[in-house]
Amino acid sequence: MDAFNYFAMSWLSPELLGLTALGTFLGIYVGAIPGLSVTMAVSILISFTFSWDVNYALCLMVGVYMGGVYGGSRTAILLNIPGAPSAIATALDGYPLAKKGLAGEAIGLSTIMSVVGGFVGIIVLAIAAPTVSEFAITFQPRDYMMLGVLGIMLVGSLSGSSLARGIFAGALGLLIGTVGLDPMTAEERFTFGVVELWDGINPVAVMIGMFGISEALHQLHHMNKAVVKQKISRIIPKWSDIKKYMPLSLQTSFIGVIVGALPGTGGDIAALMAYDHAKRVTKNPKVPFGEGAKEGLIAPESANNAAVGGAYIPMLTLGIPGDAVTAVFIGALFIHGLNPGPLLLIEQPHMFWFTVGNLTLANIFVLIFGLTGIRLFSKIVECPKGILIPLIFLLSIVGAYAINNAITDIWWMLAFGVFGYFMRLYGFPVGPVILGVILSSLTDENWRRAILSERGSVGDLFINLFHSPLSTVLFSVIVLILFTQSPIWTKWLKRKLFR
Amino acid sequence: MSSQSPMIKTRKPGERIFCFLLVLGSVYLFWQAYNISGFSSLSSPGAFPLAASAAMILASCVTFLNTLKVPAAKDVRFVYHCFPPVIATIMALILIYSVVLESLGFILTSFAFLFISIQFLYRRSPLITLAITLFALIVVYIIFRLVFQVVLPEGIVPEREILSSIKSLWR
Numbered sequence: 001m002d003a004f005n006y007f008a009m010s011w012l013s014p015e016l017l018g019l020t021a022l023g024t025f026l027g028i029y030v031g032a033i034p035g036l037s038v039t040m041a042v043s044i045l046i047s048f049t050f051s052w053d054v055n056y057a058l059c060l061m062v063g064v065y066m067g068g069v070y071g072g073s074r075t076a077i078l079l080n081i082p083g084a085p086s087a088i089a090t091a092l093d094g095y096p097l098a099k100k101g102l103a104g105e106a107i108g109l110s111t112i113m114s115v116v117g118g119f120v121g122i123i124v125l126a127i128a129a130p131t132v133s134e135f136a137i138t139f140q141p142r143d144y145m146m147l148g149v150l151g152i153m154l155v156g157s158l159s160g161s162s163l164a165r166g167i168f169a170g171a172l173g174l175l176i177g178t179v180g181l182d183p184m185t186a187e188e189r190f191t192f193g194v195v196e197l198w199d200g201i202n203p204v205a206v207m208i209g210m211f212g213i214s215e216a217l218h219q220l221h222h223m224n225k226a227v228v229k230q231k232i233s234r235i236i237p238k239w240s241d242i243k244k245y246m247p248l249s250l251q252t253s254f255i256g257v258i259v260g261a262l263p264g265t266g267g268d269i270a271a272l273m274a275y276d277h278a279k280r281v282t283k284n285p286k287v288p289f290g291e292g293a294k295e296g297l298i299a300p301e302s303a304n305n306a307a308v309g310g311a312y313i314p315m316l317t318l319g320i321p322g323d324a325v326t327a328v329f330i331g332a333l334f335i336h337g338l339n340p341g342p343l344l345l346i347e348q349p350h351m352f353w354f355t356v357g358n359l360t361l362a363n364i365f366v367l368i369f370g371l372t373g374i375r376l377f378s379k380i381v382e383c384p385k386g387i388l389i390p391l392i393f394l395l396s397i398v399g400a401y402a403i404n405n406a407i408t409d410i411w412w413m414l415a416f417g418v419f420g421y422f423m424r425l426y427g428f429p430v431g432p433v434i435l436g437v438i439l440s441s442l443t444d445e446n447w448r449r450a451i452l453s454e455r456g457s458v459g460d461l462f463i464n465l466f467h468s469p470l471s472t473v474l475f476s477v478i479v480l481i482l483f484t485q486s487p488i489w490t491k492w493l494k495r496k497l498f499r
Numbered sequence: 500m501s502s503q504s505p506m507i508k509t510r511k512p513g514e515r516i517f518c519f520l521l522v523l524g525s526v527y528l529f530w531q532a533y534n535i536s537g538f539s540s541l542s543s544p545g546a547f548p549l550a551a552s553a554a555m556i557l558a559s560c561v562t563f564l565n566t567l568k569v570p571a572a573k574d575v576r577f578v579y580h581c582f583p584p585v586i587a588t589i590m591a592l593i594l595i596y597s598v599v600l601e602s603l604g605f606i607l608t609s610f611a612f613l614f615i616s617i618q619f620l621y622r623r624s625p626l627i628t629l630a631i632t633l634f635a636l637i638v639v640y641i642i643f644r645l646v647f648q649v650v651l652p653e654g655i656v657p658e659r660e661i662l663s664s665i666k667s668l669w670r
Contacts, residue, residue: 048643048649162562162565164558164561164562164565165558165562167554167557167558168521168525168554168555168558168559168562170554171551171552171554171555171558172551172555174547174551174554175528175532175548175551175552175555178547178548178551182544184544185544187535187536187544188535189532189535189544189545189548190528190531190532190548213593217586217589217590220583220585220586220589220620221583221586223585223620384621385620386617386620386621386622387617387620387621387631387635389589389616389620390612390613390616390617390620391613391635391639393589393593393596393612393616394609394612394613394635394639395639397593397596397597397600398605398609398639398643398649398651401600401651401652402643402649402650402651405650407597407600407601410597410600411597414593414594414597418590421586422517425511425581426511426513426514426517426518436551440547443547444547447542447546447547448541448542448546448547451541451542452542456540456541456542458541
């Protein structure tokens with residue numbers, strides 16, 4: 001009964017309801033406008049909402065996340081520009097549909113199937129998370145340390161073309177996370193005698209710099225891109241279409257949840273895998289894939305929204321992020337005094353059920369806002385970058401200042417923004433930096449606890465790993481992931497695929 | 500697949516120098532990490548930073564060595580393609596904005612920053628820019644200062660007095 005009360009909390013409070021609606025609305029536009037990312041929006045929001053009651057802040061951020069994942073599809077359909085990476089697959093058939101004059105129908109269908117996907121993700125989260133969490137309570141410090149390592153290995157998937165550049169970025173993040181007084185011994189680390197650095201570098205300033213400032217600076221390279229306008233027809237899809245495509249939507253939603261729950265894979269990979277699945281299972285599509293097949297639109301849209309619920313499973317139960325957005329989310333939860341991990345569901349079960357309820361509510365708002373206001377949407381999306389980019393800078397600066405009402409955080413944000421700009425320019429991914437910052441203390445502290453419990457012997461630590469089935473499984477997973485990210489594996493895979 | 504010509508990787512102007520600076524920076528950070536507690540024990544406060552900075556050195560060296568092998572991109576200039584004047588100008592504007600934010604206050608500096616940067620990037624008549632700036636600033640101020648209660652630097656504008664006199668008009 002308690003669980004239900006917490007689930008319904010954001011539904012019954014007008015303020016929480018309003019904030020979720022506002023967040024979802026904003027998220028749809030942030031996700032839709034190319035150049036604005038959900039990660040950027042959530043990192044800026046953390047700075048404005050950290051002094052709020054945690055429930056209020058969560059409502060806004062959950063709404064932005066849920067709306068943002070959906071929002072990317074709109075520009076993918078209307079302009080052939082995916083607003084977010086998770087909408088790349090949507091553009092493949094969404095835009096051809098729009099060119100045939102079916103933009104409205106495509107938006108309507110993608111909205112309904114996104115919502116179906118979102119619900120599947122939330123249901124799986126509600127069922128699976130408590131079980132995963134109970135299991136995770138038995139974790140030893142070495143297991144936590146390995147979880148941290150597992151999360152850090154996400155750099156492999158966030159690295160793009162160069163793993164070395166990804167490793168550099170991830171290691172830099174880990175190092176940034178160690179700045180300040182050591183929490184175990186109070187020894188100074190990288191403080192250079194500056195008292196202001198005793199508390200470390202605020203992760204929010206790093207996030208806003210790396211995602212807000214550097215992304216906006218990068219957008220200045222593409223100021224003159226013309227926008228193609230599309231005609232909007234009927235938006236509410238036919239009932240026969242919904243019935244016809246529902247089985248495919250459910251199948252691809254489950255793909256989305258599983259892919260989303262795996263560390264290192266987010267909505268973008270889920271959408272591409274779902275698209276591939278749809279191509280394989282649709283024997284005789286009415287319209288060929290790539291030329292406006294509705295199956296090609298439904299599959300990625302169901303999967304990327306289902307991946308949101310999936311990504312929440314490792315985030316809330318193990319404290320490890322699934323992708324860059326969930327890494328930022330973990331940062332937000334820490335700032336609000338919550339400790340995402342196995343104990344969250346035991347010590348604060350209300351937070352879990354509150355989040356589940358709030359995600360459900362945000363998903364309903366996706367349906368409402370997704371099927372309305374399309375004309376207003378097309379006007380806002382056409383907002384010139386010459387106006388939009390200065391506003392992003394303004395919000396980033398104000399956001400950084402609002403963290404501690406200190407100009408120091410602005411300097412950090414600017415430094416990371418400029419550094420992040422050059423990192424992007426020369427092909428260094430910025431996602432792993434945030435990942436490193438978030439996972440730094442988890443890995444550092446548990447590594448030291450684990451090695452202390454073995455009296456400083458690495459040999460004993462390694463041998464004792466195999467006395468625990470859980471540690472053995474975690475260690476095997478790490479070795480497996482390491483192997484699949486190695487050049488030997490990728491070369492073998494390429495050879496096999498292109499034979 | 501074999502008929503397709505392979506994509507030749509090229510190096511952007513400044514990439515080699517950037518990667519070299521990363522190697523130098525990583526070595527410096529490794530030295531700083533060593534100064535925390537040396538190689539005393541694996542559970543010391545410096546052990547993890549040492550490992551992280553060692554990974555940075557290794558990764559930056561690999562990246563730098565790769566840039567030595569890759570040919571430079573043709574017809575690409577640092578000043579035009581990597582760090583064009585528009586980015587340098589905007590960075591300078593942000594820097595000035597941040598410097599004067601506390602002393603002049605949010606309203607004045609944000610107004611000036613928005614007006615100059617929108618005029619610079621959007622290039623429409625100053626009156627249109629002024630209207631956009633005022634609208635954007637009012638919306639941002641209402642949302643963040645009045646609704647979200649975010650504390651923003653007041654500077655030389657007697658903001659509190661103005662707000663209280665506006666409030667008194669409603670009483």
